[in-house]
Amino acid sequence: MKAWMPTLLLLAVGSALAAPITMEDQSQLTVPPAQAAQFAPPAEGELPDNAFGKLVREGHALFVDTRRLMPDAVGNGMNCSNCHLDQGRLAHSAPMWGAYPMYPAYRKKNDKVNTYAERIQGCFQFSMNGKPPAADSLQMSALSAYAYWLSTKAPTGVELAGRGYPDVPQPQGGYDFKRGQQVYREQCAICHGDKGEGQKVAGEYVMPPLWGKDSYNWGAGMHRINTAASFIKYNMPLGKPGSLSDQQAWDVAAWINRHERPQDPRLVEGSVEKTRLKFHANDGVNLYGQKVEGVLIGQGTGG
Amino acid sequence: MTLLSRVVIGSALILAWPIAHAADGQKIFTQGGSNPAAMACLGCHGPDGKGIAAAGFPRLAGLPAGYLSKQLHDWRTGSRKQPVMEPLAKALTDDEIMAVSSYLASLPGDPAPNLRRQQIANDPTTRLALYGDWSRQIPGCVQCHGPGGSGVGEQFPPLAGQPASYLVAQLNGWRDGSRSNDPNQLMVGVAKAMTDDEVVAIAEFFANPASPEVKP
Numbered sequence: 001m002k003a004w005m006p007t008l009l010l011l012a013v014g015s016a017l018a019a020p021i022t023m024e025d026q027s028q029l030t031v032p033p034a035q036a037a038q039f040a041p042p043a044e045g046e047l048p049d050n051a052f053g054k055l056v057r058e059g060h061a062l063f064v065d066t067r068r069l070m071p072d073a074v075g076n077g078m079n080c081s082n083c084h085l086d087q088g089r090l091a092h093s094a095p096m097w098g099a100y101p102m103y104p105a106y107r108k109k110n111d112k113v114n115t116y117a118e119r120i121q122g123c124f125q126f127s128m129n130g131k132p133p134a135a136d137s138l139q140m141s142a143l144s145a146y147a148y149w150l151s152t153k154a155p156t157g158v159e160l161a162g163r164g165y166p167d168v169p170q171p172q173g174g175y176d177f178k179r180g181q182q183v184y185r186e187q188c189a190i191c192h193g194d195k196g197e198g199q200k201v202a203g204e205y206v207m208p209p210l211w212g213k214d215s216y217n218w219g220a221g222m223h224r225i226n227t228a229a230s231f232i233k234y235n236m237p238l239g240k241p242g243s244l245s246d247q248q249a250w251d252v253a254a255w256i257n258r259h260e261r262p263q264d265p266r267l268v269e270g271s272v273e274k275t276r277l278k279f280h281a282n283d284g285v286n287l288y289g290q291k292v293e294g295v296l297i298g299q300g301t302g303g
Numbered sequence: 304m305t306l307l308s309r310v311v312i313g314s315a316l317i318l319a320w321p322i323a324h325a326a327d328g329q330k331i332f333t334q335g336g337s338n339p340a341a342m343a344c345l346g347c348h349g350p351d352g353k354g355i356a357a358a359g360f361p362r363l364a365g366l367p368a369g370y371l372s373k374q375l376h377d378w379r380t381g382s383r384k385q386p387v388m389e390p391l392a393k394a395l396t397d398d399e400i401m402a403v404s405s406y407l408a409s410l411p412g413d414p415a416p417n418l419r420r421q422q423i424a425n426d427p428t429t430r431l432a433l434y435g436d437w438s439r440q441i442p443g444c445v446q447c448h449g450p451g452g453s454g455v456g457e458q459f460p461p462l463a464g465q466p467a468s469y470l471v472a473q474l475n476g477w478r479d480g481s482r483s484n485d486p487n488q489l490m491v492g493v494a495k496a497m498t499d500d501e502v503v504a505i506a507e508f509f510a511n512p513a514s515p516e517v518k519p
Binding site: 044045047056057060061064065068069081085086087089090186187190191199201202204206207237238239240241 | 419420421422423424425430434435437440441442446447449450453454455456458486487489492493
C-alpha cells in the first residue's frame with residue numbers, strides 16, 4: 001500500500017467524524033435541553049369570532065395546506081406543518097409559539113436583523129423551494145397572525161422550553177450511511193417511499209418527499225445532518241417520537257441528506273464549490289459540496 | 304408453416320400461458336376458491352364488494368391489493384384473528400390470495416369525502432381525526448389514512464366507506480391484542496391511547512362522512 005493511502009483513509013473517516021459542530025445559524029438559536037415544555041398555546045375554542053379570528057383561521061389553513069393554497073409560493077411538495085408538527089403547536093417540533101416572540105432577530109444566514117415575516121420568507125425560499133410572498137401580502141399577514149395567536153401569553157424575547165428541535169449530540173463514532181439506509185428501510189420507507197419520494201393521493205402529497213425535486217432544497221436548515229437528526233429524534237416516526245437512538249437518528253439523517261435535492265438558490269456563480277465555501281463550510285454538519293463515494297453532492301435536481 | 308405464423312402462434316401461446324394457469328380472482332369472489340372451505344366473498348362483503356354496513360362486514364372494493372393479501376396471510380399466521388376469516392384464508396392457495404386481492408382492488412369504491420386539513424377544528428372528534436392529540440402521541444387519522452380517510456398506498460387502508468362497527472372492532476382488536484399485524488406497530492399505540500368514547504366517535508366520523516361536523 002502506498003504511503004498516502006492511510007492519509008486518504010483518515011480524510012474519508014474525518015468527514016464522517018466531522019470536526020466540532022460549528023453552527024452558523026443554529027448557534028444563535030439556543031435551544032433549552034429537552035424537558036417537559038411549560039407553555040401551552042391557546043385552545044381552538046378560544047379563538048374569537050371576529051376579523052382577527054378570521055385572519056388567524058386563514059393563516060392556519062395556509063400553515064397546514066400550504067402547497068395547495070399557495071401554489072405560487074411553494075415550489076415543492078411541502079407544507080409548513082411537515083416540519084412543525086401538530087399545526088405548529090408541538091413542543092420540540094419548532095413550534096410557532098417558540099419562534100414568534102423571538103423576532104426581530106439578527107440572523108447570520110442573511111446577515112441582517114430579520115422581522116418575523118422575513119424569517120418566514122426564508123422558509124419559502126429554502127424549505128419550500130419557492131418564491132416568498134411579499135412581507136405586506138395578505139398571506140404573510142395571515143401566517144403571522146396565526147403564529148401570534150399561538151403565542152398568546154408567551155413572554156417576548158424569552159427562549160421557551162420546547163422551542164426549536166432539541167440538540168442531539170453527534171455520536172462519538174460519527175454516522176454511517178449503510179446503517180442509516182437500514183433504519184430508513186425499516187422505519188421511514190413505509191410512509192416516505194423507498195426512494196424518499198413521499199406518497200400522494202389524487203396528485204397531492206400526504207406524506208412529504210425527503211429528497212428529490214419536490215423536497216427541501218440545499219439551502220434549507222433541514223439539509224444539515226445535525227438539524228435533521230434533531231427533528232427525527234424528537235418527531236419521527238410519526239406518533240413514535242424518541243423511539244430511535246441518537247445514533248440511529250444521525251445515521252438516517254445522513255442517509256436522507258446525502259441524496260440530491262433542488263439546488264441552493266444562493267448558488268454562487270454557478271459553482272457548487274464557491275457556494276460550499278460561502279454558505280455551507282461553517283453550517284453545522286452537512287454534505288453539500290463534498291464527495292461521497294466519489295460523487296459530488298449538491299449538484300441539485302435541476303428542477 | 305411460415306415464419307410469421309410460427310411467431311404469431313408462439314406469441315399467442317406465451318400470452319395465453321399465465322391466464323390458463325392463474326387463479327381467477329372474479330370467480331373466487333363470486334363462487335369461492337378451489338377448496339370448498341374458501342367460500343365466495345360476495346356472500347358477506349356484498350355483490351359490489353362494498354360491504355354490508357348493517358352487519359359490520361367491511362368494504363373490500365378498491366382496497367389496495369397489497370393490503371388485502373397481507374390480511375389474508377395474517378389470518379393464516381394468527382397475527383390477525385377473526386373466527387370466520389381464519390379458516391377461509393387457510394383454505395385459499397397463495398395464487399388464489401393474489402388473484403382475489405387484485406380483483407378486489409380493481410373494483411370501484413365510493414370516493415372519500417373531500418375533507419381537507421384546513422379548518423381549525425373546534426369539536427374534539429374532528430380535531431382527533433384531522434390533527435390528533437399529541438399529548439398522547441396520537442397523530443391525526445388522515446395524516447396516514449389520507450384526506451377524508453381515502454387510504455394511502457399499499458399500507459394505509461381507507462377508512463372512508465367502512466362500517467362504523469367494523470372500525471370499532473378493529474380499534475378494539477389492537478387494544479385487546481387480537482389484531483397485531485400493523486406494520487411497525489403504528490396502530491397499536493394509537494388505539495391503546497384512545498378512550499372507548501373516542502373509538503366510537505372516530506368510527507362514526509369516517510363511516511358517516513355526510514355529517515362529519517356533528518357535535519357530540
